[in-house]
Amino acid sequence: MPAIELHSVTKRYERPGLFGGRSVTALHDLDLTVRSGEIFGFLGPNGAGKSTTIDILLDYAAPTEGTVRVLGQDVATDSTAVRDRIGVLPDGYGPIGERTGREHVQFAIEAKDAADDPDDLLERVGMRGPDAYPVEQYSKGMAQRLMLAMALVGEPDLLILDEPSTGLDPNGARTMRRIVREENARGATVFFSSHIMEQVEAVCDRIAILDGGELVAVDTIDALRESVGTTATVTVDLSSVPTSAVDHVRSLEGVSGVKTNGTTVAVACENAAKASVVAAFHDSAVDVLDVTTSETSLEELFESYTRGVAQ
Amino acid sequence: MSAASGLGLFVREDVRDTIRERQFQLLVGIYVLLALLITYTAGRSTSPGHRGGPELIPSVLPLFAMLTPLLALGFFASAIVEKRTGGALKVMLGLPIDRGTVVLGTFVGRTLVLCTAIATALLAAVPVAVVRGVAVDPARLATVAVILALLGVTFTAFAVAISAVVRSATRATVAAFGVFVLFFFQLWTRLPYTVLYVRHGFSYPETIPEWVDIVAALNPVAAYTNLFAGVYPDLNSGTFVQPPAEPAVYERPAFALAVLVGWIVLTIGVGYRRFRATDL
Numbered sequence: 218m219p220a221i222e223l224h225s226v227t228k229r230y231e232r233p234g235l236f237g238g239r240s241v242t243a244l245h246d247l248d249l250t251v252r253s254g255e256i257f258g259f260l261g262p263n264g265a266g267k268s269t270t271i272d273i274l275l276d277y278a279a280p281t282e283g284t285v286r287v288l289g290q291d292v293a294t295d296s297t298a299v300r301d302r303i304g305v306l307p308d309g310y311g312p313i314g315e316r317t318g319r320e321h322v323q324f325a326i327e328a329k330d331a332a333d334d335p336d337d338l339l340e341r342v343g344m345r346g347p348d349a350y351p352v353e354q355y356s357k358g359m360a361q362r363l364m365l366a367m368a369l370v371g372e373p374d375l376l377i378l379d380e381p382s383t384g385l386d387p388n389g390a391r392t393m394r395r396i397v398r399e400e401n402a403r404g405a406t407v408f409f410s411s412h413i414m415e416q417v418e419a420v421c422d423r424i425a426i427l428d429g430g431e432l433v434a435v436d437t438i439d440a441l442r443e444s445v446g447t448t449a450t451v452t453v454d455l456s457s458v459p460t461s462a463v464d465h466v467r468s469l470e471g472v473s474g475v476k477t478n479g480t481t482v483a484v485a486c487e488n489a490a491k492a493s494v495v496a497a498f499h500d501s502a503v504d505v506l507d508v509t510t511s512e513t514s515l516e517e518l519f520e521s522y523t524r525g526v527a528q
Numbered sequence: 529m530s531a532a533s534g535l536g537l538f539v540r541e542d543v544r545d546t547i548r549e550r551q552f553q554l555l556v557g558i559y560v561l562l563a564l565l566i567t568y569t570a571g572r573s574t575s576p577g578h579r580g581g582p583e584l585i586p587s588v589l590p591l592f593a594m595l596t597p598l599l600a601l602g603f604f605a606s607a608i609v610e611k612r613t614g615g616a617l618k619v620m621l622g623l624p625i626d627r628g629t630v631v632l633g634t635f636v637g638r639t640l641v642l643c644t645a646i647a648t649a650l651l652a653a654v655p656v657a658v659v660r661g662v663a664v665d666p667a668r669l670a671t672v673a674v675i676l677a678l679l680g681v682t683f684t685a686f687a688v689a690i691s692a693v694v695r696s697a698t699r700a701t702v703a704a705f706g707v708f709v710l711f712f713f714q715l716w717t718r719l720p721y722t723v724l725y726v727r728h729g730f731s732y733p734e735t736i737p738e739w740v741d742i743v744a745a746l747n748p749v750a751a752y753t754n755l756f757a758g759v760y761p762d763l764n765s766g767t768f769v770q771p772p773a774e775p776a777v778y779e780r781p782a783f784a785l786a787v788l789v790g791w792i793v794l795t796i797g798v799g800y801r802r803f804r805a806t807d808l
Contacts, residue, residue, distance in 0.1 A: 275622060278807035297626045305622030311615025314545035321619075327537055328623040367619070 218289045220375050220406035221251035221274065226283030228269050228430075243269040245430045247283070251408055256401050258417035259410040261427035262523050267410040268308045270427070271379045274408075275305060288374055301329060304368035304405075306361075308379035312352035318363045319348040322370065331371035338366040343392055357384030365396065376400055378409035382416050394420050414516050428523040441518055451484045451494045454507035458482060462501035469493055488512070531629070535636070538629050542607075542637030552641050555603055559649035562595070563588055567653040571660020583663045584653060585672050586763060592676055593766030596646070597683040597712055597749070604638045604687035605704035606697045608803070613696060617808055631800045635688040642680045647673055671759060678788055679752045683707075685792040689799030693806075714768050716747040738776075745778045751787035754779045 228244040244266045251257045261267045272278040273285055276296040285292045287299045313321060322335040339348045342362040352360060361384050368376055376397070382390045397407050397420050411417050417424055418438060425435040434441055458477055466482075467475050471490030476483045484494050491510055498505050546552040570587040608630060611617045620630065650673050657664050690703045710716050720743040725732055744750055750769045757771035758781030765771070772779050 272808070277618065277621060279805070297624045300622065301624040307615075307618040307622050309615050310618045310622075313541075313611070313616040313619055315548040324541060325623055328534070328620075328625055330533075364619070368622075 218253060219250045219286075220253045220255075220288060221249065221257075221408060222284075222286040223247050223249040223270070223273075224284045224286075226270075226273060226280045226285060228266075228273060228278065229281045243430055244273075244280075247427075247430075247432060249425060249432060249435065251406060252423075253406055254401070254404065255422040256397060256407045256420050257409070258421035258424040259408065259427065260412065260414075260417060260424055260519060261410070262412065265427045265523070266430040267427055268379055269430075271308065271377060271410060274377060275300070275307065277307070301371075302373055303375045303377055304370065304373035306364045306368045306376075306378040306381050310360075310364060312355075312360075315351050315353060317349055318344060318352055318355070318359075321352055321363060322348070322366055325367040325370040329371040333370050338369055339363075341369065341396060342366045343389070358386055358389055361385055362389060362392075365393065369396070369400070372403065372405075374405055376405055376407045376409070378407070380411060381409055382411065382413055390416065414519060426519065426522045433522045438518075441522075442512065449486055449488050449491055450511050451486060451491050452509045452511075453482045453484070453495070453498050453505060455480050455482065455498065456504040456506060459501055459503055462498060462503065465501075466494055466497050469497060531626075534625060534629050535633050538625060538633030539637045539640070542634055543640055546637070546641050551603060552644075555599060555641060556645045556648050558599065559592075559595075559645045560652045562591060563649035563653040564656055566591060567656045567662055568660060571657070571662045581661070581663060583665070584650075584657045585665065585668055587662065588650070588653060589672065589676075590764060590766035592646070592649075593679070593752070594712065596642075596676055596680040597708060599645075600638075600642055600680050600683035601687045601690075601704035601708055604634075604642075604684055605690045605700040607634050607638060607688055608691040609694055609697055609700045610691075612808060621808065627804045628800055631688065631692050631796065631803050634691070635685060635796055638684050638688060639681050642684055643677045646677050646680060668760070672763075675752065675756055675759065678755075678785075679748070682748045682752075682788050682791050685795040689795040692799040692803040711747050711749045712767070714747070714749075717744045717750070720744065741776065742778050745776075745783070746787055748788055748791045751784040751791075753784075755781045755784035755788070757781075758784070 226244055226247040227242065230241045230243060232239045232241075247266075247270065249270075259267055259270070269278065273280050274287060274292065276292045276299075279293065288302055290299050292299050313324060316324065319335055319339065322338055325331075326333050326335065335348075336345070339345050342365050344359065344362045344366060347355065347359055348363075352363060355363065361381070365378075365381065368378065378397075381393050381397075385393060394416065397409070401407050407420075421438065423435065423437050424441070426433050434444075436444070458480055463475055463477065463482060466472060466484060469486075469490060471487040472484055472494065473487075474485040476485075482498070486494055495505075495508055543552070566588050567584060570582040570584075608617075611620070617630070621627065650669055654664055654669070656662075686707050687704060690700050690707070694700045694703060720740040721732075724737070724740060745754065747769070749767050753765045753767045753769040753771050754775065756763065756765035758775070761771075777783060
């Protein structure tokens, strides 16, 4: 059973007006399946529809068309039953009244009828101490940690995290990654949206890229790298640049481009061709002074897939 | 978690919220202070020759009858909408709490708060009344407290429904003000007359048809007045509605009670339906 199934989901925001309303399509015919047990990254530029998708998953908003199933249940009809089994870190949340951090966690524990110890949860997210203050006085990062603690209540089968690392310091971001891995190891599926590439690259099994309200890619990061074509760049510093060697490299299998800049040669190639590129320069008459290789960053991947905001 | 225990949790936390935010203390404080002041001054005006002397209920009732709808609307019309704009609803509805629980739980919680305020104020006035020589009729005190609470609950229902439907606190305030003017200042009674006037070719017919009076009796403030007049015909209920000398069926206490309960069910029902269908 998939953890999340979105089937031809469309969301239009209608704004009625006296002189003709306005309508914005935030999501267009979205199909997405998140398998049970995976860590799924949901990427997209600002305004692509990530938060709208999550709002629909959580029944904060109803889709204009399409069906949404979470953990095998229809969120439109079994919303409460679904939310009993998921942990949520929403976007645009706020404190519930003038409660302290600890009282928030206790509220979540009672609402879920869970047996968690608030101290353990607060300890896990590094929030012991500030938990005694009202959440209204929290900084963004502290509130974010607290919300994560609330999401962990009751060992949920699915964690839905909307931009979880927003406002977190580097330690907090590391804690977040560690907790995501721990929860996944326990058996939970993790679905999170982000535009921070390193976060996604570090923990995700698969990613989806959303752009302008449509899915433009769903796959593992490696497979996406493959599909973009050029997957690595080998940069070689030489004592001089022999034309024959450059031509030889250009003719190697898997090499898609060679660029020369002074005595530096940059070769775009598939991962498998890296060694033969380096060997070719090494076997030529010139000295190889330095070699660096890099994979296509997720950043570039992202750039090549997305074009802008929702129309 | 079962629906009942979920509602219980929500009501408990909602009442605690009003205490944390000092709303509870402020509301009880306003009621108690005014009850004490009025009772105290009623005692001062005691003159030996005055027929029967001052009594607690007739003294505090006119002010309380106006204050109760006003305070219920003023205090509670932002209850849910401020959770929505502040983002608290996103946290609550991320937990297994359904939207019906939010509307019903807020209504029950705020009802408890308001009823506590009314009861505390009337009880607090009793010792002052005794000391100042103001007569207290315990049975009447209890009955009036219940009727007054019923009026308060009806307007709490209006306030909670408004707060579930509107999208900003400003609109909630405007809507609450509108409801108060409509019902308390009798605008409601003018509406059927306007319809009648227009339908009769921009003039009034010689005899006013009965449906106009029926519509007028559906005003919750009129229903409260009719209920009051049925139980205590000698008391001024404290509204601008003139209870009829010979009440028709729809002006009798039983019908009036049904009208009040009907408004509570209707407003909470509509509020819930709209709230269930809305995007946060």
